[in-house]
Amino acid sequence: QVSAAEAQVNALEGLAGKQPGTRRSFAKGLCATGHFVGNTVGRTLSTAAVFNGDKVPAVIRFSVGGGNPRASDKGKSARGLAVALDLANGEQWQMANLSAPIFFVSRPEQVVPFLEARTADPATGKPDAAKLKAFNDANPDTTKQGAYFARNPVPASYGATPYWSTNAFVFSDAQGVNRHVRWQFVPVKGFEGLNDEQLKALPDNFLAEELRKRVAAGPVVFDFKVQLAEAGDNLTNPTEAWPDSRLLLPAGQLVIDKVEADGAGACERMTFNPIVLPKGIAPSADPVLNARAAPYGVSLGRRLTEAAGK
Numbered sequence: 674q675v676s677a678a679e680a681q682v683n684a685l686e687g688l689a690g691k692q693p694g695t696r697r698s699f700a701k702g703l704c705a706t707g708h709f710v711g712n713t714v715g716r717t718l719s720t721a722a723v724f725n726g727d728k729v730p731a732v733i734r735f736s737v738g739g740g741n742p743r744a745s746d747k748g749k750s751a752r753g754l755a756v757a758l759d760l761a762n763g764e765q766w767q768m769a770n771l772s773a774p775i776f777f778v779s780r781p782e783q784v785v786p787f788l789e790a791r792t793a794d795p796a797t798g799k800p801d802a803a804k805l806k807a808f809n810d811a812n813p814d815t816t817k818q819g820a821y822f823a824r825n826p827v828p829a830s831y832g833a834t835p836y837w838s839t840n841a842f843v844f845s846d847a848q849g850v851n852r853h854v855r856w857q858f859v860p861v862k863g864f865e866g867l868n869d870e871q872l873k874a875l876p877d878n879f880l881a882e883e884l885r886k887r888v889a890a891g892p893v894v895f896d897f898k899v900q901l902a903e904a905g906d907n908l909t910n911p912t913e914a915w916p917d918s919r920l921l922l923p924a925g926q927l928v929i930d931k932v933e934a935d936g937a938g939a940c941e942r943m944t945f946n947p948i949v950l951p952k953g954i955a956p957s958a959d960p961v962l963n964a965r966a967a968p969y970g971v972s973l974g975r976r977l978t979e980a981a982g983k
């Protein structure tokens with residue numbers, strides 16, 4: 674009997690091929706460190722101690738989507754920003770955000786068939802086009818994230834693209850009011866994209882070195898912005914962004930001031946489990962969010978035991 678989480682991780686391995694010792698999703702990446710500082714808006718929205726205004730140490734990982742640790746940095750695919758904040762009171766806030774406002778499935782049950790429809794048929798070495806079309810036709814919601822990446826430029830830097838929670842969370846304030854939110858990390862210096870000519874001139878691996886150079890010249894800073902849901906917004910489907918007209922409130926900043934060498938750093942031998950949250954922030958009922966803890970654990974277990982040669 675294979676659990677849903679094991680089946681999801683198996684399907685990620687099926688698509689990317691077995692890549693021992695690395696994450697089964699967002700396999701390519703590097704560690705960084707810095708800190709988070711919350712502000713008064715954060716304190717108004719949530720009682721979480723992370724917003725108290727003190728510097729909260731952050732372990733960070735930037736990544737490229739997919740299960741291949743040798744993926745090109747030039748792909749029209751996701752970039753990831755994972756953050757683990759160690760609060761002075763002993764709590765942790767872990768998150769794994771990506772460079773699109775939406776995710777590729779509405780429901781966890783779609784993950785395995787989505788990946789399988791894109792996996793090469795051993796007979797032809799290519800995905801079965803008819804199978805992919807049938808899946809897409811039956812699940813049009815799963816084509817929206819790909820369309821988002823296709824119409825947006827490839828980011829020039831890990832430090833110059835926004836990242837979204839995509840899933841909704843619940844912030845609780847001191848009066849006991851609960852608000853559904855989604856958050857974004859927005860680079861204070863703005864988005865930098867690459868045109869086709871610039872892309873051609875770059876090697877497949879440029880993001881890690883670019884980030885080291887950028888941070889050597891000065892800290893990379895993201896505004897942490899909280900988007901508030903209004904009545905009628907879909908709270909449980911991460912393929913549906915909320916309208917841009919929703920209030921978007923800056924509640925703090927993430928500062929990155931150190932980038933590790935390839936393969937080094939605290940982010941390597943841990944996972945970023947998005948339902949590890951401080952008191953004052955809770956998971957929403959989004960089924961995709963609640964399905965994330967188990968496969969992250971499965972992937973961590975597999976890669977750590979492989980790395981140990983077990």
Ligand code: HEM
Pocket residue numbers: 681682685695696697698699702734735736752753754755769770771776781784837838839840911943944945961962964965968969970972973976
């Ligand atoms: C049921 C749906 C999902 C499954 C099965 C899944 C699976 C995974 C797995 C297996 C990993 C590797 C974990 C590790 O080895 O540490 C991972 C990492 C990641 N996932 Fe998901 N995921 C899901 C949903 C999402 C969503 C909704 C987002 C949107 C923000 C997301 C963003 C990321 C990012 C950015 C990472 C890399 C984190 C890091 O750098 O450690 N995932 N996911």
